[in-house]
Each structure stands twice: as C-alpha cells, then as structure tokens.
Amino acid sequence: KDEVLNGSVPSGKRREYTCVFWNPDANEGAGGWSRSGVARLNFTETENGTQVTCETVHLTSFVVLVSLVDVTLGEPLAFNVLTYIGCGISVLFLIISIIFFLCLKKELMTKIHNYVHLNLCIALTLGLIVFLAGVDTATSVPTACKAVTGLMHYF
Numbered sequence: 001k002d003e004v005l006n007g008s009v010p011s012g013k014r015r016e017y018t019c020v021f022w023n024p025d026a027n028e029g030a031g032g033w034s035r036s037g038v039a040r041l042n043f044t045e046t047e048n049g050t051q052v053t054c055e056t057v058h059l060t061s062f063v064v065l066v067s068l069v070d071v072t073l074g075e076p077l078a079f080n081v082l083t084y085i086g087c088g089i090s091v092l093f094l095i096i097s098i099i100f101f102l103c104l105k106k107e108l109m110t111k112i113h114n115y116v117h118l119n120l121c122i123a124l125t126l127g128l129i130v131f132l133a134g135v136d137t138a139t140s141v142p143t144a145c146k147a148v149t150g151l152m153h154y155f
Contacts, residue, residue, distance in 0.1 A: 016069045017043050019054035021062040038062050083135075087128050094125040127155035 026032035043052040101118040134148035
C-alpha cells in the first residue's frame with residue numbers, strides 16, 4: 001500500500017533515510033537502487049526540514065530515499081508481562097490499604113478525608129481488576145470492549 005508523504009508522519013510510523021545510487025546493471029540489467037559504496041553519515045532534524053549527509057566512494061549521482069517504516073516498541077510479550085506484574089502489585093497493596101482502613105475504622109474514620117482515601121483505594125482496585133480481567137478479551141469481542149470501556153470510565 002502506497003502512502004503519501006506530505007510533511008506529516010502517520011501514527012505508528014517513522015521516516016527512514018537511505019543513501020543510494022542508481023545501478024543500471026542491477027536486477028539483470030533492468031536497473032535498481034543500490035547501497036554499494038554509499039553510506040549515510042548522519043541526519044539532522046531542524047525546524048526547516050531534515051539535512052542528510054551521505055558519503056560515496058565512486059563518482060556516480062546518488063539520492064536520499066525517504067521511506068515510512070513501522071515503529072517497533074519492543075517485544076509485546078515483555079510489555080504484557082510487565083503490565084500484569086505492575087498492576088498485580090498495585091492491586092495487592094491497594095487491598096492491603098483497604099484492609100488497613102477497615103481494621104482501624106474507629107481510630108482512622110473520625111475524619112472525612114480518610115473515607116475519601118478508602119473510597120479511592122476501592123475505586124482504584126476495582127478499576128485495575130476490570131483492566132486486568134478485560135484488556136485481552138476486549139480486543140477480540142466488541143461487546144466485551146464496550147463493557148470494559150464503560151466500567152473503566154465508571155471506576
């Protein structure tokens with residue numbers, strides 16, 4: 001699929017700059033772009049545009065090809081594991097906080113701000129549980145997606 005490069009870069013993409021020259025002998029005489037003997041030294045992003053510096057070891061004309069490539073953020077499995085571990089630890093300590101508030105009810109609950117903290121802990125716990133239980137299901141089932149979205153906005 002061809003994408004038009006009109007100054008802005010679509011979400012999830014980035015520009016890649018490649019220094020090449022036209023090699024008429026490539027592709028069985030049909031010609032094609034070649035990187036042989038041409039290297040990109042650096043590129044600088046400025047408010048006026050991008051400056052690309054290339055170096056070549058032969059006396060041919062060369063160009064800078066600009067292509068859009070997908071941005072990869074790393075291993076999705078690692079991010080999923082970190083998300084579940086982090087949210088699980090948060091739920092654990094929120095539950096400990098709720099138990100703490102409930103056990104020391106007479107001493108702590110004489111002021112209204114302690115009730116606010118208790119309710120905040122309960123809401124955060126329920127929100128994280130909804131997230132953990134529904135984040136994978138919601139991506140494949142449209143009804144579950146709507147339910148998780150509604151519950152996440154509620155909590």
